[in-house]
Amino acid sequence: MKILTLIASRRSPGNSEILAKQASAGAERAGATVEIVNIAAFNIAACEGCLACVFRGKCREEDQMGMLVEKLLKADGLIVVAPIYLLSPASIIKKVMDRALMMSLYADELAEKQRGALTITVAGKSDWNPIGMEMMNQFALSYGFPVYNFMEAYAPGPGEILLQEETMLAVDLLGEGLALYLQGKTEARKPAANQCPFCYSRSVRLLGNNKIQCPFCLIEGTLDQNYQINVSQEALEHAFWTPAHRKRHLEDWIKATRGRYMQNRDAIKEKLEKYN
């Protein structure tokens, strides 16, 4: 059982690094082999939008993303820890997530084994971390890891998290829990009534009347008078990040847009002249 631990902070020793290492220690105790890497130190280019990943099966960029994808594909479990900057996770998280389009090619492979993620954010103050957990869960899902559990930690100064004994014990147990989950010995966290039942998001888009959509996995449902989220089983099965939907998205949308683009290419070229 392999777990890949990603740190998304350049601060060392930082709170993310400490939490990542403690969660990893807990996972190792429960039998996992853990590899820890700091993605904030990686050479990762921004997605160019060329779609070579899905049409040619390979990204054109010669950076460290290929190596990271290999590690992500081999891993059964993921621990990912990021600091909150300006109300959301540090930008390397989004940069790597933008490159996850290619994971649609591996949808069958991803569905074959029990995979799971533990996501952790560390922010200075609880009022200032409104969508950190949501974005981190989206990151894990984009690489094919259903969320086992998440932690929202708070400590402003470097290493200050070490003064919170309860948090350090909790993160250790969460790491252990992830390893047990991957062995089928424990269950994923139960979403609360105000959370998306697929990705745990506490944010919703109000679609009118009592209809809502989760902005992080796109499932639709309703909100009752007690602000409880209700989602049908069918909607759950069609969440954006399920392997089945990833495959449909690749075949029926991404690949289909190519034919339409090729048909319109000359007309676009003509109109483009004045923008050159």
Ligand SMILES: Cc1cc2nc3c(=O)[nH]c(=O)nc-3n(C[C@H](O)[C@H](O)[C@H](O)COP(=O)(O)O)c2cc1C
């Ligand atoms: C540029 C910058 C922006 C930050 N923005 C937020 C923020 O929006 N909300 C918050 O609660 N903390 C914010 N913080 C505090 C960090 O999240 C906090 O210090 C965290 O422990 C950093 O984790 P690290 O030690 O792993 O780097 C910010 C820190 C920096 C350096």
